Amino acid sequence: MSRATENSFLPLDIGSFREESKAVIDFIADYYKNIEKYPVQSKVEPGYLSSSLPDSAPYSPDSLEDVLNDVNDSILPGLTHWQSPSFFAYYQASSSTAGFLGEMLCSAFNVVGFNWISSPAATELESIVLDWMAKMLKLPSSFLFSGTGGGVIHGTTCEAVVCTLAAARDKAMKQLGGSWDNITKLVVYASDQTHFTFQKAAKLVGIPPSNFRFIQTSFATEFAMPPQLLRVAIENDIQSGLVPLYICATIGTTACGAVDPIAELGKVANEYNLWLHIDAAHAGSACICPEFRHFLDGVELASSLSMNPHKWFLTNMDCCCLWLKEPRFLIDSLSSNPEYLENNATKSNVVVDYKDWQVTLSRRFRALKLWLVIRRHGLENLMRHIRSDVELAKQFEALVAKDERFEIVVPRRIVLVFFRLQPKHGVDGGELNRKLLDAINSSGRAFMTQGVVAGIFAIRCVVGATLTQEHHLKDLWSLIQEKARLVLLQCTQ
Amino acid sequence: MSRATENSFLPLDIGSFREESKAVIDFIADYYKNIEKYPVQSKVEPGYLSSSLPDSAPYSPDSLEDVLNDVNDSILPGLTHWQSPSFFAYYQASSSTAGFLGEMLCSAFNVVGFNWISSPAATELESIVLDWMAKMLKLPSSFLFSGTGGGVIHGTTCEAVVCTLAAARDKAMKQLGGSWDNITKLVVYASDQTHFTFQKAAKLVGIPPSNFRFIQTSFATEFAMPPQLLRVAIENDIQSGLVPLYICATIGTTACGAVDPIAELGKVANEYNLWLHIDAAHAGSACICPEFRHFLDGVELASSLSMNPHKWFLTNMDCCCLWLKEPRFLIDSLSSNPEYLENNATKSNVVVDYKDWQVTLSRRFRALKLWLVIRRHGLENLMRHIRSDVELAKQFEALVAKDERFEIVVPRRIVLVFFRLQPKHGVDGGELNRKLLDAINSSGRAFMTQGVVAGIFAIRCVVGATLTQEHHLKDLWSLIQEKARLVLLQCTQ
Known part of the structure; x- marks a missing residue:
């Protein structure tokens, strides 16, 4: 890593700009390569970061290597990975190479x-x-x-x-x-x-x-x-x-x-x-x-x-x-x-x-x-992008609809599937589905959020992360079924 | 250049992300290397861009090479170069490798x-x-x-x-x-x-x-x-x-x-x-x-x-x-x-x-x-950065103050030197200094803006662009003197 800024204070030296920027590009490419290894929703506890960072600014410069190590060790665990292919929460913030x-x-x-x-x-x-x-x-x-x-x-x-x-x-x-x-x-x-x-x-x-x-x-x-x-x-x-x-x-x-x-x-x-x-x-x-x-x-x-x-x-x-x-x-x-x-x-x-x-x-x-x-995608591919997400959402909705333990609460219009476990055994539907959602999210294998309409709490599955492919939705459905079994079992005990 | 997105539609493919990002880093490094070759304030005419770009989106993707060529040919001439070392206008938007x-x-x-x-x-x-x-x-x-x-x-x-x-x-x-x-x-x-x-x-x-x-x-x-x-x-x-x-x-x-x-x-x-x-x-x-x-x-x-x-x-x-x-x-x-x-x-x-x-x-x-x-600069270098800009502003102020055709309108507090040509020969001070400022800015060699206090129009020279060095302020002062001579000559004719 260049030490230009340490010795001569050139905050925008062209040589180190080129070198350091490419090092960060490699860091980012590795992040994308490994993104499925992280829990989608961060598992850190409130206040986690203050224990690993100093409480005031350094007097002398830190090397880029040290900074990137800290990003790796301290920042990444605290991210909820919006670019993960198993991020189905809120509405996505989709990105692309072209956007970057x-x-x-x-x-x-x-x-x-x-x-x-x-x-x-x-x-x-x-x-x-x-x-x-x-x-x-x-x-x-x-x-x-x-x-x-x-x-x-x-x-x-x-x-x-x-x-x-x-x-x-x-x-x-x-x-x-x-x-x-x-x-x-x-x-x-x-x-x-x-x-x-x-x-x-x-x-x-x-x-x-x-x-x-x-x-x-x-x-x-x-x-x-x-x-x-x-x-x-x-x-x-x-x-x-x-x-x-x-x-x-x-x-x-x-x-x-x-x-x-x-x-x-x-x-x-x-x-x-x-x-x-x-x-x-x-x-x-x-x-x-x-x-x-x-x-x-x-x-x-x-x-x-x-x-x-x-x-x-x-x-x-x-x-x-x-x-x-x-x-x-x-x-x-x-x-x-x-x-x-x-x-x-x-x-x-x-x-x-x-x-x-x-x-x-x-x-x-x-x-x-x-x-x-x-320009980099053209209308052609942008339409393809929309259509393939809608198709995935449609397939996912069909899986949910076919399973009689579940119901589609409001029909899908585009890519949001709004569903819940049907209330059963006198257990409140809100409680049941909150438990299910918590179990799914705390697994780290996917992240969804909830919505409430007319007093009904339901789970939102939105398709739209850039890296999501068909198998991620199949994995999601397996995960949902696995956790649903457990949650329903707890309720009948 | 990778054609991944053209053939298979992977908007965030790791291989092409790495390759294309590095190509853009090189493009940017070259931009910084050549930044002094551009007129600081853009010289384009209103509406210039619509003649060089199509009036609707492409149906099929354009290559990155084509896009970067367009950035070079159509966007760069339309930029006012805020990162130019001869940008002394407004208050700067300073940048750095670390910020980037x-x-x-x-x-x-x-x-x-x-x-x-x-x-x-x-x-x-x-x-x-x-x-x-x-x-x-x-x-x-x-x-x-x-x-x-x-x-x-x-x-x-x-x-x-x-x-x-x-x-x-x-x-x-x-x-x-x-x-x-x-x-x-x-x-x-x-x-x-x-x-x-x-x-x-x-x-x-x-x-x-x-x-x-x-x-x-x-x-x-x-x-x-x-x-x-x-x-x-x-x-x-x-x-x-x-x-x-x-x-x-x-x-x-x-x-x-x-x-x-x-x-x-x-x-x-x-x-x-x-x-x-x-x-x-x-x-x-x-x-x-x-x-x-x-x-x-x-x-x-x-x-x-x-x-x-x-x-x-x-x-x-x-x-x-x-x-x-x-x-x-x-x-x-x-x-x-x-x-x-x-x-x-x-x-x-x-x-x-x-x-x-x-x-x-x-x-x-x-x-x-x-x-x-x-982290990359440390308090040490950040203070050095501030102090060196203040020192440059001080030196520039001294040059202006020494030239009896000029006056410092309001004393410099930090890095803003607020000065004007003194009204002379019955010519309105506002008109004189507007002409001077126009002459400087349209030379393309520097860019400053104006302020008006208590009805007095004066020129603002702010030091603070990341790439500015001592010789840029000397060049600015030469430019100001050159244009002042011309403007004063016009007034006496």
């Missing part, structure tokens, strides 16, 4: 493209890739730069929701005459299945928590938001003198993968002049395939749409695409032009300054990795 | 550490490194996990300010009895030099823009916030029935590098029970050196402090450290616990779940890169 290469280039250039002039390529590639992505999803041209809209890459859906909520809020406040007092009249709508960060985002932008409406879902609609209940809630609020503002609809909810009926919700939104945002964080990726595109039917009625390539689109964290039909409302709400950022390009009004499309000023060149993912 | 290696590991593990269980190492390393960093800055133990406080890594200062504003807001609303109507009474304070994103953040969390107070600064205090004016503003607001909430103080403002008097502002904050946040985004790095630590005197009176290692601490984008004396107020404001994230570790209440310390749910394992930067 894009992250490397982003980190190496390390440009901060807050406005066009601070790195024109960062802004322009982002706009172009957002249009590419929009075309792959067959979005109407009203969401494209080449049409009348436009898009931006945020870190996460929560950021996209915060920004569009702020845009909708400020648009409404202006229409209401400009007094800030009206903020307490604004009402937002979601279903009781909508991701919890929606509430967090709404509260963050100053919407009173008493003005959050959660439209009740049920088995009758497979936990999709019923448009008629939304309409009733809006009417009630109008009659109370409140101002309905924003609806968050979801394609692929977190707990059970429900899909809200976009076209019908869009009609309600347009009738009452509400901002309709579509959160397609996970399932959006599937919509590049013609057979799944119908989930987006009605998208032309929405104001904005977001999806996260960092979930199921092989793009390393973090990357959330947000498209808007009228970006000017976002810009009205979020822009400012201090003297120290003044420049001729901005003044000319022909460029995009992405600082005005997001919460923060600084931003990474995230478009690079999405561009690499698309 | 940390980013690689982060991207490769690609874990999403929203709560402890989702990757214990990600949470625990972050807490440990935040304590390391706090000790390097000699923060009181009230900001450390090993004391009674704690810290978190955000992406940027803006995010830190949004979150602490929300925490302060919700704390105050509770104290006021819980009615959301009180949001319109809350008042926030900053100086007229405070970064513009403070206003953006305050508006984002629902503080009425009419309740933003900008305390006027002047040459008399070298543009630091005068505590007595702050006190007057607070008293006025209280008399008007408003509720003073939050002060944002800055160590190293953006325009001219002013340093607010923390101890005196802290006294005012504590007297009136306001949340005092210290934004030390850039200059915080200097405070690891004993001779600059005095900027933080009085920090024990603050509620929170943020600084960005991604600016001047050799840590690749993005990384903002935020410490809080009472993290519970942040958690009270930002936490939520949906059923699908339930887990025993969270229930035990002995772990940190960082999702409750930030806007978003998802988060990258950013602590790795800061840990690598600290």
Whole structure:
């Protein structure tokens, strides 16, 4: 290992950059090679790391070898291995060589493209890739730069929701005459299945928590938001003198993968002049395939749409695409032009300054990795990727459905299989399935998480880790059966 | 180049991962080797990129070779080269081999550490490194996990300010009895030099823009916030029935590098029970050196402090450290616990779940890169890094001061030299210096930006790019003199 930094302090010496980076590439390749040897969910105890690391920074440099040894001995055991082929929890953070290469280039250039002039390529590639992505999803041209809209890459859906909520809020406040007092009249709508960060985002932008409406879902609609209940809630609020503002609809909810009926919700939104945002964080990726595109039917009625390539689109964290039909409302709400950022390009009004499309000023060149993912795989392979995961999920669902000890709680829409052991012998279904899930996860051989709908606790198996192959799902099913036998046995004793 | 992904669709094949990653490392090393050949500020015209890229995604994969050729031919010319040794604009985004290696590991593990269980190492390393960093800055133990406080890594200062504003807001609303109507009474304070994103953040969390107070600064205090004016503003607001909430103080403002008097502002904050946040985004790095630590005197009176290692601490984008004396107020404001994230570790209440310390749910394992930067350099070299940049800035300031055509507009505090050509021959100083700055930047040989204080337009030269050496500042000074001669000549013609 080079000791350049120790002797002469050259923090970016080209020789040692090359040598050390390649050593780390080998370290990472070995990690992937051995990834199935680690328990998927980390088994460490809270506070484990403080016993193996010093409690203050070293005065003199440590060698790269020492650092990598510590990564191996102290960090890896504390990771829950999201890249493991037996990771079926939450929604995945899928990665790929192409995504990794894009992250490397982003980190190496390390440009901060807050406005066009601070790195024109960062802004322009982002706009172009957002249009590419929009075309792959067959979005109407009203969401494209080449049409009348436009898009931006945020870190996460929560950021996209915060920004569009702020845009909708400020648009409404202006229409209401400009007094800030009206903020307490604004009402937002979601279903009781909508991701919890929606509430967090709404509260963050100053919407009173008493003005959050959660439209009740049920088995009758497979936990999709019923448009008629939304309409009733809006009417009630109008009659109370409140101002309905924003609806968050979801394609692929977190707990059970429900899909809200976009076209019908869009009609309600347009009738009452509400901002309709579509959160397609996970399932959006599937919509590049013609057979799944119908989930987006009605998208032309929405104001904005977001999806996260960092979930199921092989793009390393973090990357959330947000498209808007009228970006000017976002810009009205979020822009400012201090003297120290003044420049001729901005003044000319022909460029995009992405600082005005997001919460923060600084931003990474995230478009690079999405561009690499698309180019290195092509639409062809990206569709193949989606389809093979859906096929695996379908096979897994069939295995579960065939075993009469189990039940599919909500039918699979895409790649989330939502199932449980049927309650038996008077044992509470929640307790039974919590025990089963604990037994599976603590085996270290797979990792799944849970969801609760209509009071029913069930296990979520999501297919989507990059390295998952057919045999990993067969192994998972064997593991589930093995642990189910034990858990059921305990209950009858 | 491997064609694995073309033939068999293995998006994370270990062989091609290794091979392609090393090819990109070589590409990046060559970029650094040639970085001085590019114009520092990109010379492309708006819309340049759309002419060289197709307007939709490829159906079949492109080879890595083709992609890298496009990066070379189409992306590099559109970059403003933040890693160039002749980049003296804004505040830098300094990087290092160690920071890059940390980013690689982060991207490769690609874990999403929203709560402890989702990757214990990600949470625990972050807490440990935040304590390391706090000790390097000699923060009181009230900001450390090993004391009674704690810290978190955000992406940027803006995010830190949004979150602490929300925490302060919700704390105050509770104290006021819980009615959301009180949001319109809350008042926030900053100086007229405070970064513009403070206003953006305050508006984002629902503080009425009419309740933003900008305390006027002047040459008399070298543009630091005068505590007595702050006190007057607070008293006025209280008399008007408003509720003073939050002060944002800055160590190293953006325009001219002013340093607010923390101890005196802290006294005012504590007297009136306001949340005092210290934004030390850039200059915080200097405070690891004993001779600059005095900027933080009085920090024990603050509620929170943020600084960005991604600016001047050799840590690749993005990384903002935020410490809080009472993290519970942040958690009270930002936490939520949906059923699908339930887990025993969270229930035990002995772990940190960082999702409750930030806007978003998802988060990258950013602590790795800061840990690598600290370990690979050691406090010793990190101080050397700061000191050598300060020394270069001092030398440059002396060159400017010695030339009687120029003036130092505001004395240098750390590494920002704020200077201008003196107005002459009846030519407006703003016009003269705009012309000079344009001439310098369009030469492609260096890049600086401007600031305006008390109506005076001046040029900012910030020293801090990783690759900058003494001769780059000498070259800059020659360039400035060359262009000044021309500009002055034009004015007298």
